[in-house]
Amino acid sequence: MFVKSLGIMALVGAATLLAPLSQAASLSAQEQAELKQLKDVTLNSDLSYRLIESLTTEVGNRMMGTPGDEKAVRWAQDKMKELGFDKVWTEEITDELWIRGEAEAKIVSPYPQKMVVLALGGSVGTPEKGITAPVAHFATLDDLKAAKPGSLDGKIAFVSYRMERHIDGKGYGPAVGTRVIGASIAAEKGALALIMRSVGTDNNRTAHTGLMRYKDGVKQIPAAALSNPDADLLVNQLKRGKPVNFHLKMSSSRETELVTSANVIGEITGSEKPEEMVVIGAHLDSWDVGTGALDDGLGIGMVLSAAHYIGKLPKRPKRTIRVILFAAEETGLLGAKDYVKRHKNDMKQHMIGAEWDFGSGRIYQMNPGVGASALNGVRELAGYLAPLGVSLAPDNDARAQSDMGLLSDAGMPSINFSPDGMAYFDYHHTENDTLDKVNAEDLKQTTAVYTMFSYFAAQSGIDFRK
Ligand SMILES: [Zn+2]
Structure with missing residues (x-):
C-alpha cells in the first residue's frame, strides 16, 4: 500500500x-x-x-x-x-580456463561473403577444418525451440532475432536467451553449430560476445555471434530461397586447468x-x-x-x-x-x-x-x-x-x-x-x-x- x-x-x-x-x-x-x-x-x-x-x-x-x-x-x-x-x-x-582462440566464418554459397564473427564465451571450438553446412534459419529462439528433434541434423542453426533499443535496456532480456541456451536447444534438434545475430543494438561490423551455457547431457556444439550487418546479409541471402551453405571455424576450448x-x-x-x-x-x-x-x-x-x-x-x-x-x-x-x-x-x-x-x-x-x-x-x-x-x-x-x-x-x-x-x-x-x-x-x-x-x-x- x-x-x-x-x-x-x-x-x-x-x-x-x-x-x-x-x-x-x-x-x-x-x-x-x-x-x-x-x-x-x-x-x-x-x-x-x-x-x-x-x-x-x-x-x-x-x-x-x-x-x-x-x-x-x-x-x-x-x-x-x-x-x-x-x-x-x-x-x-x-x-x-576458457580460451577464445580464433574464429572465422563465411557464406560459402550461393553468394560467397566473409562474415565478422565472435565465439560466445564458454563455447567449444569446431573441428580443425571447421564446419561447413546448410543454414537453418529461425526468427526467434521460440521458433528454434519448436523445431522437431532431428530436423537440424547436419545443419547450422541460425537465429536472427533483432534486439530492440530502449532507454532502460529492456530489449536485452528477450534477446539474450538465444545466446545463453540457444546452442543446447539447437544441439537437441541435431544441429552442428549455432550462429546468431549479435545481442546488440548497433549496426557496426563488430560482433558481440557474452556468456553461453551448455545443458547437462546435451552434446556441446560451437556457438558464435555474427555482427549485425552480417546477420542481415545472411538473412538477405536466405530470402532468395536457395540453400545457403555456411562455414564456421573456431579454435575455442574449455580447459580443465x-x-x-x-x-x-x-x-x-x-x-x-x-x-x-x-x-x-x-x-x-x-x-x-x-x-x-x-x-x-x-x-x-x-x-x-x-x-x-x-x-x-x-x-x-x-x-x-x-x-x-x-x-x-x-x-x-x-x-x-x-x-x-x-x-x-x-x-x-x-x-x-x-x-x-x-x-x-x-x-x-x-x-x-x-x-x-x-x-x-x-x-x-x-x-x-x-x-x-x-x-x-x-x-x-x-x-x-x-x-x-x-x-x-x-x-x-x-x-x-x-x-x-x-x-x-x-x-x-x-x-x-x-x-x-x-x-x-x-x-x-x-x-x-x-x-x-x-x-x-x-x-x-x-x-x-x-
Ligand atoms: Zn558488465
Missing part, C-alpha cells in the same frame, strides 16, 4: 515529496552542507574519468584467466591504497558504527575484447571516486563504505557467488547496496528496494538528488544490478539507479567498448549521485531493512 502511495507522490513531483521532510530530515544542517559539498566536488572532478583512462590504458581487457585480469587485481588494490582507503584486501576465487582471480575489496571505515556497511560495487573483469571501458570500467571509476571523496571529508561517516570490485562477473558472477557464501554471517551488516554495470549515460531515476519505513529516508535522498535530474521510481522492488543482485537475494536492501541506456548495447561486449565511448560530463553526474547516495546511507543511519 505504501508503495502505491509513494508512486502517486512521485508523480506529484519533488516539491511535494520534500514537504513532510522539513520536520523529519535525517541529516542535520551541517551534514546537508557536507552532502552539498560532496556534490559540488564530484560534479567538478574528473577523477572517475582518469581512473577509467588508467585502467583501459595500463590494463586493457581483463577476462578471468588472462594476464589482464591478474594485472587488474593488482591495479585495483594499488588504486584503492592511493585513493586513501583505510583497508584493502582480496578474496580469491578459482575457475576452469584452474585459474585464479579475486574480488578486490576496500573500505572507508565508519567512525561510529564501523560494522555497519554501505556497499557500492562494480565488476573488475571484462570480456577479452575492447578495453572494458563501459563494461565495467565506468562503474569502477565511479565507486572508487565516491569512496575517495567521502574519505577526504574531515571526519569519516558513521557507517563504513565498502567498495567491492567483483571478479569474473562476465564468466558467471563467480566473484559475487563467492562473496555471498563467504559473507553469509555478516550479510545483515550490509545495510544497503548499489552496483553500477550499465555504462555511460546520465541517471534519470532511482528505484529503491527497502523496508517500508525506510521509504521516508529514500524520499529524503530523492529530494537531494532531484536537482541532478534524478526522479524517484514509483515501485519499491529494486534488486541491485549484476553481481550485487545476489546480495539483494541474500536480504540486502538495495537501490538501483537507472541511466539513459540507449547507446549501451551498441558497444556492450564488443571490440568497440573503448574509452572514447565514455561521456566524461555524464560521468560526473553519475559519480555525484553515487557519492551522495553513499554518504547519505552511511551518515543518516537509517535502517533500510525496516
Whole structure:
C-alpha cells in the first residue's frame, strides 16, 4: 500500500515529496552542507574519468584467466591504497580456463561473403577444418525451440532475432536467451553449430560476445555471434530461397586447468558504527575484447571516486563504505557467488547496496528496494538528488544490478539507479567498448549521485531493512 502511495507522490513531483521532510530530515544542517559539498566536488572532478583512462590504458581487457585480469587485481588494490582507503584486501576465487582462440566464418554459397564473427564465451571450438553446412534459419529462439528433434541434423542453426533499443535496456532480456541456451536447444534438434545475430543494438561490423551455457547431457556444439550487418546479409541471402551453405571455424576450448582471480575489496571505515556497511560495487573483469571501458570500467571509476571523496571529508561517516570490485562477473558472477557464501554471517551488516554495470549515460531515476519505513529516508535522498535530474521510481522492488543482485537475494536492501541506456548495447561486449565511448560530463553526474547516495546511507543511519 505504501508503495502505491509513494508512486502517486512521485508523480506529484519533488516539491511535494520534500514537504513532510522539513520536520523529519535525517541529516542535520551541517551534514546537508557536507552532502552539498560532496556534490559540488564530484560534479567538478574528473577523477572517475582518469581512473577509467588508467585502467583501459595500463590494463586493457581483463577476462578471468588472462594476464589482464591478474594485472587488474593488482591495479585495483594499488588504486584503492592511493585513493586513501583505510583497508584493502582480496578474496580469491578459482575457475576452469576458457580460451577464445580464433574464429572465422563465411557464406560459402550461393553468394560467397566473409562474415565478422565472435565465439560466445564458454563455447567449444569446431573441428580443425571447421564446419561447413546448410543454414537453418529461425526468427526467434521460440521458433528454434519448436523445431522437431532431428530436423537440424547436419545443419547450422541460425537465429536472427533483432534486439530492440530502449532507454532502460529492456530489449536485452528477450534477446539474450538465444545466446545463453540457444546452442543446447539447437544441439537437441541435431544441429552442428549455432550462429546468431549479435545481442546488440548497433549496426557496426563488430560482433558481440557474452556468456553461453551448455545443458547437462546435451552434446556441446560451437556457438558464435555474427555482427549485425552480417546477420542481415545472411538473412538477405536466405530470402532468395536457395540453400545457403555456411562455414564456421573456431579454435575455442574449455580447459580443465584452474585459474585464479579475486574480488578486490576496500573500505572507508565508519567512525561510529564501523560494522555497519554501505556497499557500492562494480565488476573488475571484462570480456577479452575492447578495453572494458563501459563494461565495467565506468562503474569502477565511479565507486572508487565516491569512496575517495567521502574519505577526504574531515571526519569519516558513521557507517563504513565498502567498495567491492567483483571478479569474473562476465564468466558467471563467480566473484559475487563467492562473496555471498563467504559473507553469509555478516550479510545483515550490509545495510544497503548499489552496483553500477550499465555504462555511460546520465541517471534519470532511482528505484529503491527497502523496508517500508525506510521509504521516508529514500524520499529524503530523492529530494537531494532531484536537482541532478534524478526522479524517484514509483515501485519499491529494486534488486541491485549484476553481481550485487545476489546480495539483494541474500536480504540486502538495495537501490538501483537507472541511466539513459540507449547507446549501451551498441558497444556492450564488443571490440568497440573503448574509452572514447565514455561521456566524461555524464560521468560526473553519475559519480555525484553515487557519492551522495553513499554518504547519505552511511551518515543518516537509517535502517533500510525496516
Ligand atoms: Zn558488465
